[in-house]
Amino acid sequence: MEQARPAPLDHSRLIRRLLVLLAAAFAFAFALVPLYNVLCDATGFNGRTGNGRSGFGVGGLAGSNVPAPRVDTGRRVRVEFTGTVMPGLPWDMRPLTVDLDIHPGELQQVSYLVRNTSNRPVTGQAVPSVTPGQAAQHFEKIECFCFEQQTLGPGEAREMPLAFIVKPEVDRDITHITLSYAFFSIEGQRQTLTRGDTD
Amino acid sequence: MSIATTVHGEHPAEHYPGGLLRWLTTTNHKDIGTMYLLFSLVMFFVGGLMILLVRAELFQPGLQLMKPEFFNQLIGVHALVMIFAALMPAATGFANWMIPLMIGAPDMALPRLNNWGFWLLPPAATLLTLPFVLALFGVGDGAIATGWTFYAPLSVQGGLGVDFAILAVHILGISSIMGSINIIVTIFNMRAPGMTMMKLPLFAWGWLITAFLLIATLPVLAGAVTMLLTDRHFGTHFFDAAGGGDPILFQHLFWFFGHPEVYILLLPVWGLMPHVLATFSRKPTYGYTAQVYGFIAIGLLSVIVWAHHFFTVGMPVPALIYFMFSTMAISVPLAVLFFCWIATMWKGSMTFETPMLFAVGFIVLFGIAGLTGLVLADVAADAQYHHSYFVVAHFHYALFAGGIMGVMTGVYYWLPKWTGHMYSERLGKLHFWLTVVSFNLTFIPQFFLGLAGMPRRIPDYALQFAEFNAISTVGAFILGISQLLFAWNIWSCVRGGPKAEARAWEGAEGLEWELSSPPPHHSWETQPVVK
Numbered sequence: 083m084e085q086a087r088p089a090p091l092d093h094s095r096l097i098r099r100l101l102v103l104l105a106a107a108f109a110f111a112f113a114l115v116p117l118y119n120v121l122c123d124a125t126g127f128n129g130r131t132g133n134g135r136s137g138f139g140v141g142g143l144a145g146s147n148v149p150a151p152r153v154d155t156g157r158r159v160r161v162e163f164t165g166t167v168m169p170g171l172p173w174d175m176r177p178l179t180v181d182l183d184i185h186p187g188e189l190q191q192v193s194y195l196v197r198n199t200s201n202r203p204v205t206g207q208a209v210p211s212v213t214p215g216q217a218a219q220h221f222e223k224i225e226c227f228c229f230e231q232q233t234l235g236p237g238e239a240r241e242m243p244l245a246f247i248v249k250p251e252v253d254r255d256i257t258h259i260t261l262s263y264a265f266f267s268i269e270g271q272r273q274t275l276t277r278g279d280t281d
Numbered sequence: 282m283s284i285a286t287t288v289h290g291e292h293p294a295e296h297y298p299g300g301l302l303r304w305l306t307t308t309n310h311k312d313i314g315t316m317y318l319l320f321s322l323v324m325f326f327v328g329g330l331m332i333l334l335v336r337a338e339l340f341q342p343g344l345q346l347m348k349p350e351f352f353n354q355l356i357g358v359h360a361l362v363m364i365f366a367a368l369m370p371a372a373t374g375f376a377n378w379m380i381p382l383m384i385g386a387p388d389m390a391l392p393r394l395n396n397w398g399f400w401l402l403p404p405a406a407t408l409l410t411l412p413f414v415l416a417l418f419g420v421g422d423g424a425i426a427t428g429w430t431f432y433a434p435l436s437v438q439g440g441l442g443v444d445f446a447i448l449a450v451h452i453l454g455i456s457s458i459m460g461s462i463n464i465i466v467t468i469f470n471m472r473a474p475g476m477t478m479m480k481l482p483l484f485a486w487g488w489l490i491t492a493f494l495l496i497a498t499l500p501v502l503a504g505a506v507t508m509l510l511t512d513r514h515f516g517t518h519f520f521d522a523a524g525g526g527d528p529i530l531f532q533h534l535f536w537f538f539g540h541p542e543v544y545i546l547l548l549p550v551w552g553l554m555p556h557v558l559a560t561f562s563r564k565p566t567y568g569y570t571a572q573v574y575g576f577i578a579i580g581l582l583s584v585i586v587w588a589h590h591f592f593t594v595g596m597p598v599p600a601l602i603y604f605m606f607s608t609m610a611i612s613v614p615l616a617v618l619f620f621c622w623i624a625t626m627w628k629g630s631m632t633f634e635t636p637m638l639f640a641v642g643f644i645v646l647f648g649i650a651g652l653t654g655l656v657l658a659d660v661a662a663d664a665q666y667h668h669s670y671f672v673v674a675h676f677h678y679a680l681f682a683g684g685i686m687g688v689m690t691g692v693y694y695w696l697p698k699w700t701g702h703m704y705s706e707r708l709g710k711l712h713f714w715l716t717v718v719s720f721n722l723t724f725i726p727q728f729f730l731g732l733a734g735m736p737r738r739i740p741d742y743a744l745q746f747a748e749f750n751a752i753s754t755v756g757a758f759i760l761g762i763s764q765l766l767f768a769w770n771i772w773s774c775v776r777g778g779p780k781a782e783a784r785a786w787e788g789a790e791g792l793e794w795e796l797s798s799p800p801p802h803h804s805w806e807t808q809p810v811v812k
Contacts, residue, residue: 097466103497107496111537114530114537115519168523209523216597264522
């Protein structure tokens with residue numbers, strides 16, 4: 083069997099290149115996490131609301147960037163309000179205004195009634211989402227209970243206010259916007275909520 | 282790093298340990314290919330049994346046989362088993378057996394890695410199905426119940442079945458990556474002298490694209506399920522909205538892998554089709570170059586279309602339009618393949634042995650998968666069809682008629698080469714007709730159910746869906762039972778039968794048919810020269 087066989091090939095160069103591709107693909111998965119956040123902030127992908135800052139705009143008021151009123155009275159947009167209390171938070175919530183017809187550019191204020199149904203103080207955090215996604219970046223919250231964590235005493239009920247403007251730049255095709263809140267329990271270590279919110 | 286290459290030259294005679302040890306320690310591509318194929322056949326029946334339980338539950342409206350929790354576990358594990366433990370190992374088994382024979386290589390480039398790649402599969406399959414057994418003994422609440430897609434936040438909240446499935450997917454992924462590296466290195470470095478890339482058999486081309494897709498996208502799935510695991514146990518918030526994460530991100534990560542996965546499953550089948558069609562049409566393959574570029578184009582397009590799997594989550598209109606058009610663009614190279622396959626048969630002296638029947642059946646039924654896929658790619662229509670039985674029927678036309686019937690084509694085509702015996706043509710044809718009729722009986726009603734609005738993954742349904750569901754269940758049981766013919770035919774072919782010649786089919790071309798049937802344990806020790 084001692085025929086003229088080619089010397090055993092050295093495959094290691096090709097294998098090394100393939101392993102680099104493999105590592106790059108794995109790293110790409112994790113790189114997608116920040117990339118996705120950037121994309122969402124830029125496009126309103128996924129209902130993230132615009133309020134001049136990145137992320138969910140948790141903590142503090144964005145009072146300094148209230149836009150000059152420039153109301154587009156030529157059309158109306160219906161804004162609908164809804165909210166969900168996530169499992170683990172012994173609260174219930176409902177919007178005191180279910181829907182509202184507004185002109186884009188008008189400053190509006192509504193509130194939610196939130197009640198602690200347990201007999202102990204509980205802290206929660208609301209996370210907003212706007213549908214449809216392409217309206218999200220033009221939905222500007224001037225003041226919102228979702229900017230801060232909220233603590234309710236035993237059995238306490240509170241009206242939580244929200245002031246917002248639907249900017250006149252919002253697409254003319256959009257006639258309905260839904261603002262939805264998910265209220266999460268903060269018990270435990272949900273510290274990441276306040277990331278990037280030092281202003 | 283230096284990887285040992287084959288040492289077959291040192292073994293003049295067939296010389297290997299016998300019994301179980303042979304299979305545990307083998308580095309021979311034919312032995313490993315056989316193990317992959319047998320494993321795949323076993324898991325095909327395991328996954329099939331699960332879905333027959335599901336169809337039995339869906340035979341009538343109301344809950345008769347099982348709790349919804351168990352139903353949810355069955356559908357998810359059925360999909361994971363069929364995709365990762367039946368279809369992918371079958372394709373890898375084909376690659377192990379046939380690529381070295383087809384390109385004139387003595388073995389795969391990395392034989393020990395090859396052995397390891399296979400032996401990771403049984404533990405992974407065990408991990409996937411073990412939670413069913415554990416639940417019987419009161420440990421945990423059963424297998425993963427999220428469906429095969431692991432969507433967060435359901436998978437973040439799920440029971441221990443999710444952890445088992447995550448680890449199983451990790452192991453299956455490592456196995457597939459090792460197989461892919463091996464196949465790429467084999468194709469690039471071990472071709473016979475004179476076999477340029479544009480003389481490479483189309484089956485090897487199809488697998489080459491699959492292997493690159495696996496290396497580029499499986500790590501993304503591994504990353505996504507790793508994030509899921511850390512979300513579940515280590516306090517991260519990748520997919521937790523309360524912690525500033527985003528559950529939709531999981532869908533992007535999952536489908537960045539999940540859509541190419543469809544082509545990962547199908548490209549090896551598309552690669553073997555031209556061989557079968559050319560053989561039984563007794564004509565050369567039509568449009569070799571066009572098919573190669575078709576494979577490459579589909580491979581590239583497949584990684585930029587993922588979001589069409591979740592049009593309904595709420596995306597900006599420009600994104601919807603982009604994903605719609607890029608998805609529809611895939612039909613162009615795919616149509617090129619279809620026309621090449623049809624043109625290969627055109628005016629040929631066709632005969633319809635079992636592999637050819639399966640190949641023609643594949644073209645017709647996979648065509649339906651493609652056309653219904655175009656409907657789903659339409660953003661406006663998808664709002665109606667999303668998450669309905671229309672989707673279920675569509676992807677079973679793609680993955681059963683396209684994937685599994687394609688694998689059956691290959692099995693019947695190459696079985697004489699592997700075993701040295703001819704299988705029973707009569708049983709084979711019976712198997713084909715039972716399969717194709719009962720398959721359509723199962724899934725055509727599901728198109729109608731989907732159009733009428735029946736959602737998928739729900740164990741109960743409204744009364745108006747009862748007739749079509751009953752028909753579908755009858756079809757599914759005929760389909761399942763007729764696969765026993767397939768297993769029986771393979772078994773009797775391995776045991777004996779008329780002797781197969783080296784060129785088992787009259788019109789077969791290619792290096793693999795130059796070797797005896799079955800080929801010697803060590804083949805192509807002297808590489809052939811391709812002119």
